[in-house]
Amino acid sequence: EAGVAQSPRYKIIEKRQxxxxxxNPISGHATLYWYQQILGQGPKLLIQFQNNGVVxxxxxxxxxxxxxxxxxxxxxxxxxxxxxxxxxxxxxxxxLEGRTGELFFGEGSRLTVL
Amino acid sequence: AQSVSQHNHHVILSEAAxxxxxxxxxxxxxxxxxxxxxxxxxxxxxxxxxxSGDPLVKGIKGFEAEFIKSKFSFNLRKPSVxxxxxxxxxxxxxxxxxxxxxxxxxxLTVKP
Numbered sequence: 001e002a003g004v005a006q007s008p009r010y011k012i013i014e015k016r017q018x019x020x021x022x023x024n025p026i027s028g029h030a031t032l033y034w035y036q037q038i039l040g041q042g043p044k045l046l047i048q049f050q051n052n053g054v055v056x057x058x059x060x061x062x063x064x065x066x067x068x069x070x071x072x073x074x075x076x077x078x079x080x081x082x083x084x085x086x087x088x089x090x091x092x093x094x095x096l097e098g099r100t101g102e103l104f105f106g107e108g109s110r111l112t113v114l
Numbered sequence: 115a116q117s118v119s120q121h122n123h124h125v126i127l128s129e130a131a132x133x134x135x136x137x138x139x140x141x142x143x144x145x146x147x148x149x150x151x152x153x154x155x156x157x158x159x160x161x162x163x164x165x166s167g168d169p170l171v172k173g174i175k176g177f178e179a180e181f182i183k184s185k186f187s188f189n190l191r192k193p194s195v196x197x198x199x200x201x202x203x204x205x206x207x208x209x210x211x212x213x214x215x216x217x218x219x220x221x222l223t224v225k226p
Contacts, residue, residue, distance in 0.1 A: 003157075033214070042118070042204050042216035043158070056213055091158070102148075103214060105158040 002026065004106035006092050012112045018080035021109045024073070025094030031055075031101065034067055034077050035091040037108070043091055049075065079111075087113045116141035118207050120217035127195055128225050135190040135220050137205030147188040148206040149179055150216075158204065164188065175199070197226045 005024040013019050025032050030051050035043035046065065047057040052072035060067070064083070069075040079086055089108040095101035121136035139145065149161040162173025169181040179190045188205060205217040 035216075040218070042120075042218045045213065045215065048213070093158075102160050102163065103150075103158075105150075107157045 004092055004094055004104055006090075006106035006109050008109055009107065010110050010112075012114065013082055014114050015084055016081040018078065019082055019111060020079075021077045021090050021092075021111075023075045023077070023092030023106060025075075025092070026104055029094035029096055029101075029104070030072075031095045032069055032075050033091075033093040033095075033103065034075070035093065036088045037091055038088045046077070046090075082111075082113045084113050087111055116145075116207060116209050116213070116215055118205055118215050118217035120203075120205055120220050122220045123218070124221045124223070126223045126225065129197055130194045131224075133190070133192040133195045133199075133222070135203055135205075135222070137188045137190065137217060139186050139188070139205075139207045139215075141186075141207060141209050143210050146208040147179070147181055148208070148214075149173065149177070149188075149190050150204045150206060151201050152204070152219075153201045161190070161203070195222075195224050197224045200224045 007022050032049045034046040037043045046060045047067045048055040049069040052069050067077045089110045091108045092106045093103040095103050117140045119138045147164040150158045151161045152158050162171050164171045164181045172178045177192050181188050202219045202221050204219045208214045
């Protein structure tokens with residue numbers, strides 16, 4: 001079974017530039033999550049999708065971050081414009097529908113903002 | 115809002131020593147509890163989980179965790195650690211709204 005795919009693995013940009021990350025969840029997984037993991041901290045939920053609908057985006061900085069999952073499969077997370085404090089690993093995870101579903105994580109996209 | 119606290123930031127042990135990593139959460143309702151592990155250079159993987167029933171759950175690689183509801187705790191244990199257990203360990207809590215929150219993580223270094 002293929003795991004959660006993310007790209008790019010690494011990205012270096014200057015502040016005020018924009019960046020986009022892509023995630024393809026495990027086939028059949030209805031729920032998709034984007035987490036931000038800053039060095040030395042635990043993953044922080046940015047947004048959660050159930051199929052193509054947003055379940056929770058309360059911690060997403062909506063002035064600069066956006067995410068979509070148009071067809072209920074893959075998803076894109078965008079940052080525009082980036083700030084220095086956005087330097088982090090952006091993790092995508094997916095799970096089967098329901099509260100008991102285990103989260104399966106991708107390898108993450110490491111963003112460095114200079 | 116729920117929160118997850120992991121007491122130890124960095125733990126250093128010698129091989130064969132016993133391990134206990136603390137995890138406390140603040141949420142009054144029904145929760146599902148998880149421990150994830152991240153080995154160097156790898157993605158987060160599930161170590162074990164608790165949903166209901168026996169509060170002592172066993173996971174992979176000899177790890178176990180005990181849910182103590184009265185203490186809002188879900189501590190991770192292993193009787194004898196190995197060098198290959200060197201990794202970062204994250205406790206996570208999922209509440210009724212399906213929101214999964216993680217602790218800050220504990221880095222475990224096992225000396226050979």
